Amino acid sequence: MRSVKPHTIAIWTVVALVGAAGWAVLAVSRGEEVSAAWLVAAALGSYAIAYRFYARFIAHRVLKVDKTRATPAERLDNGVDFHPTDRRVLVGHHFAAIAGAGPLVGPVLAAQMGYLPGTIWIIVGVIFAGAVQDMVTLFFSMRRDGKSLGQMARDEIGVVGGVAALIAVFLIMIILLAVLALVVVNALADSAWGTFSISMTIPIALFMGFYLRVLRPGRVTEISLIGLALLLLAIISGNWVAESSWADAFTLSPGALTVWMIIYGFVASVLPVWMLLAPRDYLSTFMKAGTIGLLAIGVLIALPTMKAEAVTDFASRGDGPVFAGSLFPFVFITIACGALSGFHALVSSGTTPKMIQKETQVRMIGYGSMLMESFVAVCALICATIIDPGLYFAMNAPAGFVGDNVQAASDAVASLGFSITPEQLQAAAHAVEEESLLSRTGGAPTFAIGLSEIFSDAFGGGGKAFWYHFAIMFEALFILTTVDAGTRVGRFMLQDLMGNVYKPFRDVSWKPGLWLASAVVVGSWGYFLWVGVHDPLGGINQLFPLFGIANQLLAAVALTVATTLLIKSGRLKWAWITGIPLAWDVAVTLTASWQKIFSDDVAVGFFARRDQFQDAIDAGKVLPPAKDMDDMHTVVTNATVDGVLSVIFALLIIIVILDATRICVKAIRDPASTQLKETPYVESKLVAPAGLLATKEEKAELVAAGLGSDGGIRRDGPA
Amino acid sequence: MTAVGDGLAARPSLPRTALSRLLRAARWVRWYVREVAGDSVYDRYVAHARACDPQAPVLSRRDFERNRTDEREADPRKGFRCC
DSSP, X not given: OOOOXXXXXXXXXXXXXXXXXXXXXXXXXXXXXXXXXXXXXXXXXXXXXXXXXXXXXXXXXXXXXXXXXXXXXHHSOOSSSSOOBOHHHHHHHHHHHHOSSHHHHHHHHHGGGOHHHHHHHHHHHIIIIIHHHHHHHHHHHHTTTTOOHHXXXXXXXXXXXXXXXXXXXXXXXXXXXXXXXXXHHHHHTTOHHHHHHHHHXXXXXXXXXXXXXXXXXXXXXXXXXXXXXXXXXXXXXXXXXXXXXXXXXXXXXXXXXXXXXXXXXXXXXXXXXXXXXXXXXXXXXXXXXXXXXXXXXXXXXXXXXXXXXXXXXXXHHOOOSSSOSOHHHHHHHHHGGGTXXXXXXXXXXXXXXXXXXXGGGHIIIIIIHHHHHHHHHHHHHHHHHSSOHHHHHHHHSOHHHHOSSXXXXXXXXXXXXXXXXXXXXXXXXXXXXXXXXXXXXXXXXXXXXXXXXHHHHHTOSSHHHHHHHHHHHHHHXXXXXXXXXXXXXXXXXXXXXXXXXXXXXXXXXXXXXXXXXXXXXXXXXXXXXXXHXXXXXXXXXXXXXXXXXXXXHHHHHHHHHHHHHHHHTTOGGGTHHHHHHHHHXXXXXXXXXXXXXXXSOXXXXXXXXXXXXXXXXXXXXXXXTOOSHXXXXXXXXXXXXXXXXXXXXXXXXXXXXXXXXXXXXXXXXXXXGOOOOOOOOOBOOEEOOSSSSOOHHXXXXXXXXXXXXXXXXXXXXXX | OOSSSOSOTXXXXXXXXXXXXXXXXXXXXXXXXXXXXXXXXXXXXXXHHHHHOTTOXXXXXXXXXXXXXXXXXXXXXXXXXXX
C-alpha cells in the first residue's frame, strides 16, 4: 500500500466538501432563489471526485490499462490516421468531436420539470453511465485497432445483433438530423437577423474552402481566424439588414425555411468536402471552443440566480407542455447527450482510439472529455433556469398552446400556473430585437436568451441582442455542419447497404448512386422535418422524445457491447460497471417506448392519440389544437409514423440485448469457447504521462529516457 | 526531431524572467492550436516519411492537403462529429 501524503488528503477533503455543500444547498432550498454557484460547485466537486477515484478504479482495476502495451497509434503509425498524438491535443480533438448541439438542447427542455431533476441526472448520469461508456468503448476499440462500434458488435456478439445495431444507427441518424434541423428552423423562423447571419456562413465557408484548396493549402488556423472575423461581421451586420429594406427577403416562414434546409442539405452533401464541409467544420470547431469556454467563464463570473422552481408539478403529473410524460422515464430521455450519449460511442470507436499514445490515457480522454461535455449541459441548464419561468414556458410550449399573440400567450402561461404579462413578453422579444419569442421551441432560443443575460452581465459588449444572435449563430452553425456530415454518413451506410443489391452503389465515386443515396437520406430526414414543422401538436414536443429514445438506444448498444466484452474477457465480477448503467438505460428506454406505444394518455401515447383523432375525424369533428380537417389528418399520420418508429426502436434494442445475452451466457458457461478479437500484445516503446500533468514518477521516467519534456517521445527514436 | 512532443524541451532554457515565461506560454499556445486545428499534419507526414529515409519522396503540401480532404469524401465517417 502506498502512503498518501497529508496535503493530498487535505485537498480532496476540501474538494469533497465543496461538492457536498453544493448538493446540500440544492437539496434544502425550496421556494427561494438559489445561486447557480451552488450548482456549479456540486457539479465540479462531483466530477473531481469521480475522475480521481471512480475513473481511476475502472481504468486500473477493471480495464487493467497497461502502459507497457503499445497502442494502435504506436504500432501502426503511418503519420496520418494512426499517429500517437499528444494527450492534450487528443483531448481537444475528442471533445470537439463529441460536443455538439445535443447537450445544449436536452437540458433546456428538461428544465420544464425544474432545475433539480436535470441537475441530478446530468451529474450522476455522466459519472456512472456516460463517461464510463465513453471510456470503456474507447478502451475496447483501442484494443481492436480502432474498430467501429458496429464492427465490434458484429465480431463479438454476432451477425443478428450486429445488423440490428447497424439499422439502429441509420434510423437514429435520420431522426437526429430531422430534430437538429427543426431546432434551426424554429430558431430562424421570421427572424431576418438570424437568417441573414446564418446564410452568410455559406459564402464565408466557400471563401475559406477556396483559400485552403488553392491559395494557402493547410493553413487552417489563419483562415479560421479570418473566417471568425467575417462571422462576427455577419452577426453584427444582421442587425443592419434586419432594419433595412432587405429585411423582407430574409424573413422566412417555418415552411419556407424547411424547403431551404432540405435544398441546402442535399446540395451540401453532394458538393466536394473541401468546398463547404471542411471549412465549416473548422469554423464551427473554433466557434464551439470559444463559446463554451466563454460560457463556463461567464457563468463563474456572473453567478446568476436561478428563477425556476427546483421541481415543478409537471415532474409528477406528466402533463408538461414542452414534452409529455412524467419524470421517469422522460427526463432521462430528454437530457440524453449531456449525461449519456450513444453517439459518443461512434466517436470513441473510430478516430480517437487510432491516435491515443498510451493505454493509460483512456481515462483522461474518454472519461475526462465526457465530464467536460456534462459541464456544458450544466451550463445550458443554468441558461434555461435563470430566465423567468413564464418566459420559459411561453417560448417552449407548442404554438397551438401558446397562441399567436402576447395576450393569448400570457393567458396560456397563466393556465400552467406561472405568470408573465403581455408587456413583459413584448419587452423580452424587443431586448433581443426579435419580432416575437412565442413558441420558439427547440431549446436554442431559450439557451440564447439565458446566454445573452449571462454574457451581457459578465462581459458587457454589444448588449443582449448581439449575444442572443451570437448564440443562435453558434448553435445553428454547428447544427448545419452536422446536417451535412450526418447526411454523408447516412448516405455512406445506405450505399453500402444498396451495394448488396446492385454493386456499383458501393463505389462512392459513382455519381448517380451518390445522388440517389443522398436524395433518399435527405428525403427521409426532410420528411420528419416537414412533419415536425407542420405538426399542430408541435414538432419538438413530438419528435424530441423519439430522438432521445433513439440516442439512449444507441447507448444501450454500446453498453451491451462493453458488458459482453467484459464478460468474454473473464471479468464477470466487474460486469456491473457497465451492466448497471445498461440495466438503467434499458429500463428507461423500454419504459419510454412502452408508454409511447401503449399509454392511454393521449399526450403521451402515439397510438392513443391516433385513435382519438381518427375517431373525431370519423365523427366529423375538429379537435384543438388542430384548426381544420387537414390538421386532423396530419395528426393521425404523424402519430402513426412516430408510433411505428417507437416499435421499431424497441424491437431493435431487444434483439441486440437478447443476442448479447446468448453470447454472455455461453461465455460464462464455457469460458474456453469464447474468442476475443483483441490484437495481441506488443511492447510499447513510448514514454508518455497518463494524465493532464505528469506525475513525479512520470517526469523521472521522461528524464531517464533522455527527454526532459512532458511529451511522448519514442524511446529508441531518432530524437 | 521536434515533430513529437511539444518541442519546448529542445530549446535552450532562458533565465526565468516574466518575459521568457510569456514567450514560452505563447509558443505553447501556438503549438497547441496548430496541432488541434491540423496545421501541423503536413509537417508530421514529412517527418514521418523522412524518418527512415531522408531522401524519401514526399507529396507537395498542396497535393497532400488535397488528398487529405478528399479522403473524407471516400469515407465520411472520418472526422464525423456528434450531435
